[in-house]
Amino acid sequence: MTLLAHAIAPAPRPSLDAEGLRGRQLNWSEAGDIGLWSTDWDPAEKLDRGDALEHHRLVERICAAQPCLPVRFGTAFATDDAARASLESRAQALRAALDRVAGKSELAVTLLWTNNPGGAARRPPDEGVGPGRRFMEERRARYLARDTRRARAVELVECLIAGLSVERALVWHDICTGESVAVSLAVLVPSERAAARKTELERLASGFDDVTGVVNGPWPPYSFARVD
Amino acid sequence: MRELTPADASLLELVDRLLHKGVVLAGEATISVAGVDLIYLGLNVVLAAVETLESRNGGPGGGSPRRS
Numbered sequence: 001m002t003l004l005a006h007a008i009a010p011a012p013r014p015s016l017d018a019e020g021l022r023g024r025q026l027n028w029s030e031a032g033d034i035g036l037w038s039t040d041w042d043p044a045e046k047l048d049r050g051d052a053l054e055h056h057r058l059v060e061r062i063c064a065a066q067p068c069l070p071v072r073f074g075t076a077f078a079t080d081d082a083a084r085a086s087l088e089s090r091a092q093a094l095r096a097a098l099d100r101v102a103g104k105s106e107l108a109v110t111l112l113w114t115n116n117p118g119g120a121a122r123r124p125p126d127e128g129v130g131p132g133r134r135f136m137e138e139r140r141a142r143y144l145a146r147d148t149r150r151a152r153a154v155e156l157v158e159c160l161i162a163g164l165s166v167e168r169a170l171v172w173h174d175i176c177t178g179e180s181v182a183v184s185l186a187v188l189v190p191s192e193r194a195a196a197r198k199t200e201l202e203r204l205a206s207g208f209d210d211v212t213g214v215v216n217g218p219w220p221p222y223s224f225a226r227v228d
Numbered sequence: 229m230r231e232l233t234p235a236d237a238s239l240l241e242l243v244d245r246l247l248h249k250g251v252v253l254a255g256e257a258t259i260s261v262a263g264v265d266l267i268y269l270g271l272n273v274v275l276a277a278v279e280t281l282e283s284r285n286g287g288p289g290g291g292s293p294r295r296s
Binding site: 008072087097110184214219 | 234237238241242243244245246247248249250251252253
């Protein structure tokens with residue numbers, strides 16, 4: 001039996017009325033002034049979509065009760081001792097990360113292309129050109145379209161950051177992660193102001209002609225739980 | 229290939245965070261990778277099914293399922 005990890009939180013263990021995955025007991029492994037929430041898990045059991053969403057809901061409950069760092073889904077420890085040893089080995093960095101996210105939640109915005117900003121650069125090749133030239137022209141048009149998209153995505157990120165008036169350290173983003181996706185951006189906001197900030201983000205995200213904005217959250221600070 | 233809908237995007241953003249973000253701890257094991265893949269597979273199957281339906285109806289479907 002292993003321990004399937006959910007979240008790291010400050011010790012001592014708070015009172016938390018919650019079960020682990022699939023109705024199992026929720027465990028607490030404590031090391032110094034931090035601890036790990038986990039569920040007993042047989043490694044032969046397959047994790048599925050329901051388990052992932054249940055893990056998400058459980059992490060949400062933990063984060064509502066105390067500062068917490070979500071652990072990447074699917075992480076397991078062989079024993080309680082192994083879990084505590086892992087915490088101890090990075091205790092200082094984990095405490096710093098907990099301080100960074102305490103009292104904060106993550107909002108996420110995805111901007112989806114509603115048209116192809118590089119499309120105007122594409123034109124059908126001339127009938128009279130040979131295959132070599134046609135290949136080169138098509139490739140040039142493809143690269144131009146890609147570069148146009150990326151440049152526009154960077155502009156969109158800058159507009160969102162400026163509109164939100166937040167420090168860049170509180171923003172994570174990526175651009176052009178798929179054919180449809182222009183921007184994926186997360187921002188860390190005070191939990192008590194999350195609803196108001198979400199409204200602001202929805203307003204900002206709806207102000208562009210060439211993308212559709214999808215705003216999610218508030219949810220646990222997944223994108224800000226990195227430990228250096 | 230159909231466009232991502234806002235609902236698809238929301239699910240993908242959440243799954244991306246569960247699987248690719250969060251604390252990575254030393255000395256851990258990642259269990260049941262095949263099961264984790266099923267989470268993505270589940271969404272891809274949905275997308276593929278929609279494409280197939282659109283193709284049969286003469287809509288804008290077609291192409292292989294992918295994330296976006």
